[in-house]
Amino acid sequence: MENFIVTTTRKPDDTAEIFATELATKLGGNFVEREDFSFDMLKKIHGVENILLVKKNSLSVITAEGELFFHPNTAHLRIKNLRGGDGDRLIDALKISEGSTVLDCTLGLGSDALVVSFVVGLRGKVVALEINPLIAEIVRHGLKNFSEDSPHVLDAMRRVEVVNADCKDFLKNCADNSFDAVYFDPMFRRPVKSSSGLNPIRPLADNRPLTQEIIREACRVAKCRIVMKEHSDSAEFDRLGFTIAAGGKYSSVAFGVIDV
Ligand SMILES: C[S@@+](CC[C@H](N)C(=O)[O-])C[C@H]1O[C@@H](n2cnc3c(N)ncnc32)[C@H](O)[C@@H]1O
Numbered sequence: 001m002e003n004f005i006v007t008t009t010r011k012p013d014d015t016a017e018i019f020a021t022e023l024a025t026k027l028g029g030n031f032v033e034r035e036d037f038s039f040d041m042l043k044k045i046h047g048v049e050n051i052l053l054v055k056k057n058s059l060s061v062i063t064a065e066g067e068l069f070f071h072p073n074t075a076h077l078r079i080k081n082l083r084g085g086d087g088d089r090l091i092d093a094l095k096i097s098e099g100s101t102v103l104d105c106t107l108g109l110g111s112d113a114l115v116v117s118f119v120v121g122l123r124g125k126v127v128a129l130e131i132n133p134l135i136a137e138i139v140r141h142g143l144k145n146f147s148e149d150s151p152h153v154l155d156a157m158r159r160v161e162v163v164n165a166d167c168k169d170f171l172k173n174c175a176d177n178s179f180d181a182v183y184f185d186p187m188f189r190r191p192v193k194s195s196s197g198l199n200p201i202r203p204l205a206d207n208r209p210l211t212q213e214i215i216r217e218a219c220r221v222a223k224c225r226i227v228m229k230e231h232s233d234s235a236e237f238d239r240l241g242f243t244i245a246a247g248g249k250y251s252s253v254a255f256g257v258i259d260v
Contacts, residue, residue, distance in 0.1 A: 004050040004061075004134060007034045007042065012054070020054040027052070027133050049203065052134055057145060059138040061204065068109075068135070068200040070142020072149055072157065075114040079153055082119065091119050093227045093245045093255035094181045103179040103221065104128040105167035105214075106186055108201060110139040110160065112229075116183070118156035127161045127179075129170050131206045136164035171217035182218040185229040186210050189236060192252055215240050219260045226258040 006024040008016045012034065024031035032046060039051055039062045051062040060069035078088050090112055096102060098121045104113045107130035117126045130136035140162040147154065163170065167184075187207045191198075198205075210228070218226045227245075230236045232254035237244055242256025 003048050004029045004052055005032045005042065005046050005048050006030070006052045006054065007032045008054045009056070010034055010036060013056075016054050016056065020052075023052065023054065023059075023137065027137065050134065052137070057147075059141045061134050061138060061200075063200050063203040065203055066200040068138065068204070070110060070139050070146060072111070072114055072146065072153060075111040075118075076149060076153060078111075078115045079118045079156070082115070083152075088115060088119075089245075089248055089251075089255060090115065090183075090227070090229070092247065093225075093257055094183060095225055096120060096124075096181055099123040100180045101125040101178075102127075103171075103174070103182045105171070105182060105184050105218070106130070107136065107139055107162060108185065108198070108205070109135075110143055110162075112183065112185060113160045114143070114153070114156055117160045118152065122155075122159070125161070125179075126159065127163060129163050129165045129167045131164070131166045132204045133164050135201065135204055136162055168211070168214050168217070171214065171221055174217075174221040176220050177223040178221055180223050181225045181227065182222040183227050183229075184210055184214075184218070186236075188231050189234055190231055192231065209236065210240060212240065215258070219258065222260050224260065226260065228256045229253060230256065 006020045006029050008020050021031045053060050060067050082088055100120045102116050107113055107128040113126055113128040143157040143160050187205050228242050232252055237256040242258055245255045245257050
């Protein structure tokens with residue numbers, strides 16, 4: 001991974017600079033002192049497209065599409081609804097409950113992993129994979145350090161185990177039946193740009209389609225179910241052997257399932 005630098009806000013304390021240097025070493029990028037430069041200037045001077053920014057209590061990435069940072073906004077609302085007795089389409093599709101184990105193969109901004117973590121609780125387990133090291137780092141940091149939410153949401157955040165890995169490689173190393181459910185939310189073949197909070201992630205996210213080989217491995221690793229989210233009229237469901245789950249009749253997004 002290259003094409004990025006690590007820097008801080010304009011007046012950092014020592015801790016922020018030390019942390020930024022450590023992150024640069026860990027991720028294989030260069031640490032650059034911020035001084036008084038704008039992000040555009042820094043990008044130009046260092047010939048990079050992305051800036052990993054260390055703030056007082058959080059991390060973000062400045063991409064060509066905006067600032068990418070961890071925030072539990074939609075997950076917060078979904079957890080609130082679940083606590084109020086409403087359903088959640090992903091949770092229904094995964095058919096999971098307290099104590100289940102779930103492998104989320106496409107962490108992204110971590111909203112789905114967080115909702116799943118809330119549902120499976122202390123006795124369950126959520127491992128979430130992200131192929132892009134910058135996305136993995138800011139979401140891992142956010143899940144570990146975000147503090148402005150209710151205790152049940154924060155507890156669920158802390159329990160998500162983030163791994164920077166390609167799901168293709170990770171799945172190959174998993175034992176048969178090692179998770180109750182395996183989940184995929186790949187970048188849609190046809191993005192829903194207008195309604196998406198995912199825009200700042202696009203320059204970093206891996207856009208490659210899932211392969212039949214990945215789904216075969218997921219079938220070996222999942223004890224019960226594999227779920228994939230995609231555009232409701234996506235040809236990916238057929239191509240990869242998913243049946244569209246009931247519900248969400250009027251939504252542009254659908255969940256496909258494979259029972260194993
Ligand atoms: C649409 S986003 C997932 C959004 C996520 N469900 C959420 O709630 O925020 C897809 C993410 O999967 C990642 N990804 C794509 N292919 C992957 C792979 N082979 N292994 C791991 N992560 C992958 C992308 O980089 C991107 O961050």
